[in-house]
Amino acid sequence: MKKLIAILSVAALLFSATSFAADKYGKAIISNQKVLNSFNQEFAGAAKVTWYANEDEKSYVAKFDIKESRVTAHFDDEGNLLATSRVISDSDLPLPVISRLMHRYPNENIRNVVEYTANGSLTYMITLENDTQWKIIKAGADGGLSTVRKLRKA
Template sequence: MKKLIAILTIAAILGSSATFARDATVNNKKVMEAFKKEFVGASDVSWYTTADKYVAKFTIKSSKVTAHFDREGNLLATSRYITDSDLPLNVITRLMKKFPDQKIHNVVEYESEGATTYVITLESDTHWTVLKAASSGGLSTLKKLRKA
């Protein structure tokens, strides 16, 4: 679980930061082979590197996807924006029960180590609520922000 949280944190940092080097091509054959094998049909690929990871941002089947690879070409995690209708039924049901006065603003699906986690931003008239949901339906609140 700690590893998943660390990967999700890294994914959030990588997704929101422009301080990483951006490469037009990747000079790591293992990473490129793994990417081409895993994401056949990907387009508009942009690569970013950190000291120990490669990050690809691309489009596949009309979805914007981010994939994280280690230097050995192992896929560590993926993330993509999805719609609320793509959430598992048990997650939707739990959201409706616990937060009936809020609507879903956006959903990011994270996959790492065979586990799928969702970060869901809910909106009400007065605040935003950011939740983490497991595919099993478990919910935990990450942040609650007041609207200005």
Template sequence: MKKMIAILTLVTAFVTSAFALDETINNKKVLDAFKEEFAKAKDVSWYTTTDKYVAKFTLNARKVTAHYDREGVLLATSRYIDDAELPLNVITRLMKKYPDQKINNIVEYEADGLTTYVVTLESETHWTVLKAESNGNITRLKKLQKA
């Protein structure tokens, strides 16, 4: 759980431009690991921090983000997915618990062998942001009123 919160914090930091864009990274271990794992990646952009490398790219028409340490170890990935790609127990619980809301977007996070999903639902009056685990557990993170 703490690791997932750390990953979500890292992704939030990425969204707020805490990383410096570095189109040409000089770490062979990271580049080799990336090329081996994501050989068919397109439109790759690299971002760096003092101790991590982040690649944003497109793979099979999906936006993907991969986080590496300086040794080339893949720490975490995130990607946008469709509702059809959610585990069956997650989608059925969402439909049962939030029948009046539609899925706006889903981001799948993988770290430390665990997969979680951040799902944004939309109703006429608000958005609901949820964290769903592969086992079907769902936690509400935020509820935002529409203006």
């Protein structure tokens, strides 16, 4: 009986060790080789990679550093890159976006900018702040602005 338990334990250990890819620290990340290959091809040079898998294992998210930016990338189970996002500074916004923001919201301060890329489209989510509220603004690369949400300060 002890031999059977030992054999089953070794088999379970070998199975679990080969089921997941591991990072350089030996932590389990994901087992989908298509996603890993796609990630490595798209984001060569990425560092500090952390993986998250959706419970149904139909999608994967990688958070990593590349070229001094913290990036989040979303993949489907076939390894297709679905979307990316990263926090950028307001000085990295395109000129049409900055011009329209300054014209439409002259008394607002930019607090946060997140750049999203999905389906070949680039979008910016910008958090503005004044004395009484925050506004979340969606901007296209062409400078088109729309208010997504307004939040009153307490």
